[in-house]
Amino acid sequence: xxxxxxxxxxxxxxxxxxxxxxxxxxxxxxxxxxxxxxxxxxxxxxxxxxxxxxxxxxxxxxxxxxxxxxxxxxxxxxxxxxxxxxxxxxxxxxxxxxxxxxxxxxxxxxxxxxxxx
Amino acid sequence: xxxxxxxxxxxxxxxxxxxxxxxxxxxxxxxxxxxxxxxxxxxxxxxxxxxxxxxxxxxxxxxxxxxxxxxxxxxxxxxxxxxxxxxxxxxxxxxxxxxxxxxxxxxxxxxxxx
Numbered sequence: 001x002x003x004x005x006x007x008x009x010x011x012x013x014x015x016x017x018x019x020x021x022x023x024x025x026x027x028x029x030x031x032x033x034x035x036x037x038x039x040x041x042x043x044x045x046x047x048x049x050x051x052x053x054x055x056x057x058x059x060x061x062x063x064x065x066x067x068x069x070x071x072x073x074x075x076x077x078x079x080x081x082x083x084x085x086x087x088x089x090x091x092x093x094x095x096x097x098x099x100x101x102x103x104x105x106x107x108x109x110x111x112x113x114x115x116x117x
Numbered sequence: 118x119x120x121x122x123x124x125x126x127x128x129x130x131x132x133x134x135x136x137x138x139x140x141x142x143x144x145x146x147x148x149x150x151x152x153x154x155x156x157x158x159x160x161x162x163x164x165x166x167x168x169x170x171x172x173x174x175x176x177x178x179x180x181x182x183x184x185x186x187x188x189x190x191x192x193x194x195x196x197x198x199x200x201x202x203x204x205x206x207x208x209x210x211x212x213x214x215x216x217x218x219x220x221x222x223x224x225x226x227x228x229x230x231x
Contacts, residue, residue: 031217040126042208043221050217058218059118090162096217105152106210106219108162 002027006091006109013081014117021076021112023091031096032074033058033106034066036087043090049074050096081116088113119144121211123222130199131230137184138194138225140209150212151185151192156224157205165207168192196227204229 004025013019025032033048035058045058049068063085065077074093078085089112095104120143130136142151153165168176168185175183180197196203209222 033219035221040223042121042123042223045218045220048218088160092162094217105164105167106162111160111162 002107004091004093004107004109006089006112008112009110010113012115012117015082016080019078019081019114021078021089021091021114023074023076023109024072025074025093025107026072027093027107028071029093029095029107030071032068032091032093034064034074034076035090035092036060036085037090037111038087046076046089081114083116086114086116119146119149119211119213119218119220121209121220121222123207123209123225125225126223127226127228129228129230130196130203132199132201134199135195135197136199136227138196138207138209138227140192140194140222142190142192142209142211142220144190144211144213146213146215148214150214151183152210152212152219153181153183153192153194154208154210154221155203155205156208157202162208166194199229201229201231203227 030051034046035043037043047066049055091109092106094106122141149170151168155163166178182195184193206224208224212219
């Protein structure tokens with residue numbers, strides 16, 4: 001089954017304790033992205049990646065890191081989480097090869113509810 | 118940068134009736150893509166419908182259709198014959214051709230009354 005697998009689904013942690021949210025897709029998609037969803041703000045992009053070893057900042061990258069060593073994986077790293085990073089996080093992927101693939105919709109993971117106390 | 122505005126934080130509709138959710142966007146690009154996503158309480162993000170900006174014909178998917186007004190930069194979603202399962206948060210999204218960037222509106226929470 002084609003899917004984006006995101007783990008964990010729920011995570012409660014304390015300020016300053018490094019954590020990683022994993023994301024993996026099995027659709028051979030070039031493009032992967034991380035979003036955070038907050039009430040009244042919709043989804044805001046944190047980082048995105050056009051392909052292996054190519055990553056770039058989105059609108060709210062502060063406090064986050066990513067890596068894209070393999071095409072299928074795109075982990076989100078919080079080196080020193082703070083309470084303002086409490087949010088619902090989504091990983092997403094899509095085709096990206098130019099031309100008509102721009103209308104390729106994003107395929108989303110099931111989300112990670114992160115609480116930082 | 119492109120922005121997407123959903124001016125209706127909440128909407129409600131009677132079962133079997135029709136409802137329209139509004140979305141406007143701001144861009145200087147001539148080619149782009151627009152999407153509506155549905156997020157039920159399970160929080161899964163589900164694609165509802167998509168529209169290519171270069172196509173004048175409005176997209177339709179069963180009970181879901183859009184009214185795309187390129188000059189007005191408007192992209193509303195019409196849900197006909199509303200069902201209880203349509204209750205969800207709906208997000209309008211814009212995708213740039215230049216950088217593949219996708220931007221979302223703040224969302225509209227739709228309630229369906231039996």
